[in-house]
Each structure stands twice: as C-alpha cells, then as structure tokens.
Amino acid sequence: MIVAEKKKNILLTGATGFLGSHLLRAFLDKGWYVSIIKRSFSDTRRIQDCLSRASFLDSDVDPLATIFEKNAPFDAVVHTATCYGRHGELVSQVMDANLAFPLQLLHTATFFNTATFFNTATILYAYLNAYALSKGQFEDWGKLFSGQGKIGFVNLKLEHMYSPGDDSSKFTTFIFESLKDNVPQIELTPGEQKRDFIYIDDVVEAYVVLLEKQKEVAEFFEYEIGSGEAVSIREFVETAKEVAKAKTELLFGARAYREHEIMFSQADIENLLEFGWNPMVSLEQGILKSL
Numbered sequence: 001m002i003v004a005e006k007k008k009n010i011l012l013t014g015a016t017g018f019l020g021s022h023l024l025r026a027f028l029d030k031g032w033y034v035s036i037i038k039r040s041f042s043d044t045r046r047i048q049d050c051l052s053r054a055s056f057l058d059s060d061v062d063p064l065a066t067i068f069e070k071n072a073p074f075d076a077v078v079h080t081a082t083c084y085g086r087h088g089e090l091v092s093q094v095m096d097a098n099l100a101f102p103l104q105l106l107h108t109a110t111f112f113n114t115a116t117f118f119n120t121a122t123i124l125y126a127y128l129n130a131y132a133l134s135k136g137q138f139e140d141w142g143k144l145f146s147g148q149g150k151i152g153f154v155n156l157k158l159e160h161m162y163s164p165g166d167d168s169s170k171f172t173t174f175i176f177e178s179l180k181d182n183v184p185q186i187e188l189t190p191g192e193q194k195r196d197f198i199y200i201d202d203v204v205e206a207y208v209v210l211l212e213k214q215k216e217v218a219e220f221f222e223y224e225i226g227s228g229e230a231v232s233i234r235e236f237v238e239t240a241k242e243v244a245k246a247k248t249e250l251l252f253g254a255r256a257y258r259e260h261e262i263m264f265s266q267a268d269i270e271n272l273l274e275f276g277w278n279p280m281v282s283l284e285q286g287i288l289k290s291l
Contacts, residue, residue, distance in 0.1 A: 157222065
C-alpha cells in the first residue's frame with residue numbers, strides 16, 4: 001500500500017521580494033500549501049503568476065493571531081521579509097522590520113502548534129550596521145524560544161546570493177547592469193576581499209531540502225548557505241566582464257574599502273551536504289544566467 005506524502009502547509013513572509021518570490025514558486029511547484037503574509041499595499045509584480053495559487057494574508061488588516069487562527073496549523077514559518085536600510089529608512093523602521101515584527105510572528109507561532117521557524121539570517125557581524133544588529137538580535141530570541149522548548153528554530157545564514165531580477169542596490173546587480181550597458185568605466189576597491197557567491201537556484205534548493213529533511217524538534221539549528229568557495233571581488237568582476245564580453249574599464253583601487261570591510265567570507269556547508277544538497281551552479285554559469 002502506497003501512502004501519499006502529506007502536503008506541507010507553509011506560512012511565508014517576504015514573498016513579494018527577491019528571495020521570497022523564488023521560494024514561493026518552488027514551494028507551489030512541490031504541491032505545498034502556501035499562505036503569504038504581506039501588507040495590503042505590497043507590490044506583487046514579482047509574483048503575478050502565483051496570485052491564484054497561494055493564500056494572501058494582510059498583516060496590516062488582520063492581527064497575526066487572527067491569521068493563525070484561520071489558517072493554522074502550519075508545518076513551518078519561512079521568514080524572508082527584511083529591511084536593509086538602503087533607502088533612507090529610519091533606524092526604528094529597520095528595527096521594526098527585522099526584530100519587532102518577526103519576534104511577534106515567532107511568539108504567535110508558538111501558540112498555534114507550528115513545528116519549525118525558518119529564519120533568513122545574515123553573515124554580517126552584528127555591530128556593522130542597524131540591519132546586521134537587528135538581525136543578530138532576532139537570532140538570540142530564536143535561541144531563547146527554542147531553548148525553552150517552544151519551537152524549532154532553523155537559522156539560515158546566507159552568503160552573497162545573486163541572479164537576474166535582484167535589487168539594483170546590490171553590488172552584483174550593479175556590476176551585471178553596468179557590464180550589460182557597456183559603461184565606460186567602473187570605479188572599484190582594490191578587490192582583494194573574498195566573498196562566497198551563490199546562485200539563487202541553489203539557495204532555493206537548500207531551503208526545500210531543509211524543509212523536507214530537517215528534524216521537527218524544539219531545538220536551535222544553524223546552516224550557512226553558500227557555494228563553500230570564496231573568490232576575490234576582483235576575480236568575480238573580471239569573470240563577469242569576460243562573460244559579458246564588455247569593453248568596460250575596471251578601475252580597481254579607485255575607491256577605498258568601507259569602514260569595517262569584511263575581507264573574507266565563506267560558508268561552511270558541511271552540515272548541509274549531509275542532507276544531500278549540493279550547489280549545482282558554477283560561478284561562470286551563474287554569471288552567464290545573470291547577464
């Protein structure tokens with residue numbers, strides 16, 4: 001006798017954003033039920049093709065408790081909504097988005113038998129800026145709640161994710177768009193700092209694998225999501241220029257490093273590999289897909 005696999009019921013935040021929109025499609029393609037927390041005025045252009053396949057819940061219309069009462073129990077909350085503070089937001093707005101709201105969400109989830117909370121975290125060190133500090137503080141709350149046996153908390157630290165369609169304020173998108181436009185010059189730092197670049201498809205697959213295989217126990221788990229290899233910014237940009245066949249002059253050293261510049265960042269993916277996940281898109285392939 002073949003027993004049909006139970007479809008997961010997922011509550012997703014940030015679905016109108018870059019990562020969230022890719023996760024939404026992947027979850028729906030798996031046949032899972034997906035409820036999306038957004039605001040009534042959220043821009044849904046990224047997910048127009050998904051509007052009839054998911055449930056949309058407006059957090060500025062209904063309290064979180066009401067949303068859970070109507071739609072729980074959820075197998076997991078997948079939290080990707082964030083505020084980087086790149087568009088002039090106040091520190092209080094960054095804190096509300098990255099700490100106050102997810103803390104309320106986490107607290108509410110514990111009352112409605114949610115098995116696991118998947119948190120999208122950052123590799124940045126906590127005191128770099130308001131974004132990193134607020135994200136780090138929320139991780140600590142996850143450790144507290146899971147340590148008290150209230151809910152499983154899976155902390156996913158993302159390295160430098162990229163692909164077409166990402167925010168133009170990101171370094172990778174700026175480089176791709178500049179090279180596609182064949183701009184005369186790009187002013188850069190010396191480019192010695194090393195980063196772990198990972199294509200969006202590999203990031204999404206990591207989430208799916210963990211949702212399928214992660215133990216549903218009230219403990220704290222942490223995974224770093226990246227390729228497991230670090231390359232210099234200089235190598236990344238030079239590779240992108242070669243793939244794009246651009247004539248743009250790369251002015252390395254024209255800009256100084258930022259204060260507190262991180263000079264090396266690379267994911268430790270050993271515990272992810274144990275689940276059978278492997279990054280499949282090489283740097284050259286990812287760049288080609290992005291141009």
